[in-house]
Amino acid sequence: MAVARRFKHGVVRYDREKAYEGYTLFWQTGTKDAWLIDMLGRVVHRWRMPSNPGMDGVLLPNGNFLGSCQTVNYVEAGLPPGFSGLGGLLLEVDWDGNEVWRCDTPYMSHAFYPLDNGNIIYIYWGPDLRLQGDAAARVKGGLPGTEHNGKYIWGESLIEINRQGERVWEWRASEHLDPDIDVMCLLEYRTQWPYTNSVFVMPDGNVLVSMRFINTVAIVDKRSGDIVWRWGPGELGHQHDARMIDNGNILIFDNGAHRRTYGPSYSRVVEVNPKSNEIVWQYKANPPTDFYTATQGGEQRLPNGNTLICEALMGRLFEVTMEGELVWEFVNPIYGRQHHHGLVNSIFRAWRYGPDYPGLRGKELDPAKFYWTNEVYGRVVWNK
């Protein structure tokens, strides 16, 4: 795998019997293109968006693509170092790329969650939520004296909007976090707290969030705003993408960056039972160092029990069984340019949709439509 990710591109492994067959969606970092590929890595559809991703995009059950577009140039905007993943515009386009709906969402960051009623909850890192003075001094951890411009710690909220673009709910993190518990990683700048990077609405309506700088995944009570469950410090290292699965457990992408120990870096995907706070399943590579992305990344539990994993900075998507066997592996052959990382084939987040997914019903999914693209990028090199 260490070799595959450097020297091979396309689908490098595919076990037809064990993989969950479907189509995989990803919006290539540093480009305007969101791609839908089949199990052989061939492009079957593409959406060209007006800007680079910021950062996620999903296929809705109605067949439309909903994505967060990056409209802010945050190098010029004077934002703190380490700020990343900003969006700015939520855009829904139909299968052919025609605009269906848009909403300006300045200072939106990383991720959003579309609710069944059409509303959307997104993560907001706004200047109006900056802490300073005593409020900033209460925040513990981080590298001393590294506040933005010497005084600010940027704050965050979750915002729910309806299809008219009106705010119908907001949850401000700093009002509900406990500075004595939610202590920042000691090696991060004190520029923002707590660096929320994923949002997921659970079946009971409460909201599951991942907060990177405090190595914590938490459940927010939607009505009271209270944090009713926390897990992660000591276990997680700057995790991403917390989501509840059908059995009530929580899947987390544990990046392992700034992990509290000295040793080889590795990422893992963990399944945690929120009742017992125990890890009931995890995937680590062998050797562990073969699967590592310091930032970004995500996972998805598939209907057959497999897990699709996005090793973001390596541009590698792969599917593992519950036993940890690798049954499908794709190394992104498409490169884009991103200000933080330079030339990259990285992928923030990827989604697998089964052929019976409503959003794919009646759609033309013929790789021949992308003959030249597939000739250039889609060479199948798996050998099973």
Next chain:
Amino acid sequence: MGELCGTSDGPAARVLEEGEREMNISMNLEESITKYDQSKTYIGYTLFAPIGGTDVWLIDMGGRVVWGWKMLYRPGCDAMLLPSGNLLYAGHVDGDGLASVEGSAGVVLEVDWRGNVIWKYEDEYLHHTFCRMDNGNSLVLKWIKTPDYIATKVKGGIPGTEPGGVLWSDCIQEVTRNGEVIWEWVAFEHLNPEVDAICPLCERTFWPGLNACSVLPDGNILTSFHRTHNVAIIDKSTGDVKWRWGLGEIAHQNAPSFLMNGNILIFDNGLHPHLYPMGFSRIVEVDPHSSEMVWAYEDSPRTNFYSSIMGSCQRLPNGNTLICEATGGRIFEITSGGSVVWEFLNPFFHESAIYGRNNMLSRAYRYGPDYEGLRGNTVEGAGFQPELQRKGGLGNRGARMPKDERAVRRRIDSLGY
């Protein structure tokens, strides 16, 4: 071949026998040389010791094994070829306590070309590396206990994680051929527990965690404090830390070396950096007079070069740099402009409880054909048969063959693959 060398507790080292050459070779990694631009490389032989095994390998530019030693111990961690043609090797002696910590050694061995033990120095607290001095003595690194009255003042680290309540400090010792210690530098006597703080995400196991030592032309000592993110120069006569650099710039670095131009070359691992960790390593060249970085190498994408632990870098006579990306099992050579002109993937895999099935190497060194230590020794590889040579062959890299493919082919042909 395969002569055994005598010690009371059995052979400490010997030359590899023919039947052993296929052991631990990955069956799924068919390529080891993945890039070779003959016109731009510094041609020579490369020495390395996979950390999971007990073999030390010398390969040529085609990735063919031309010589090998079988040691009694796993590496712990360094192995280098001396100008005398002998191999100096830090061996990992199994045991409890600190011996189970990666990087621990326990013995430093000097063996000749055929594996006979020439010199041996044992101490259970030896670790990482050594330096053979011009006068024939050796510098070695040794863990020692920090006295409690100092240990309690040392800042940083995860509170309460001292193993068995002990915070281990370090000393550098100069040892003669007879095993006498004639000079010693004790870290805790010269560091400030308030200032030289342990990385806050590390256990309070080591302070400051030495992982390098070498002698500068003026006789002073270049070393690296990897738990406090500093590279340092120690005044040999007074013991004072004359220069230190790194905190905030590099993270858990390895293998600093002094260059002919007066600069210092460092492997910046990039584990536990300040600010946003991106998961990449760098090689940095620092001018110790100005404490400024004058050259740096990182890959593009940067994440393609990353070893969170171990690793080494060596500036070659033609200005290129040989890099050992330890956890990736990759040794590669870059020009000063950063293009990769030679690349080798270690095909020797081992099982390890901590690292899994891996091909890690801690360090690698390149020796030109004119290197004194190679003079008069057999390095044409005639004794090593085709099975192994195939492992060292140029593999099929699919759509991305090197630009100079024909040159590589010619070279491979001339080597008789």
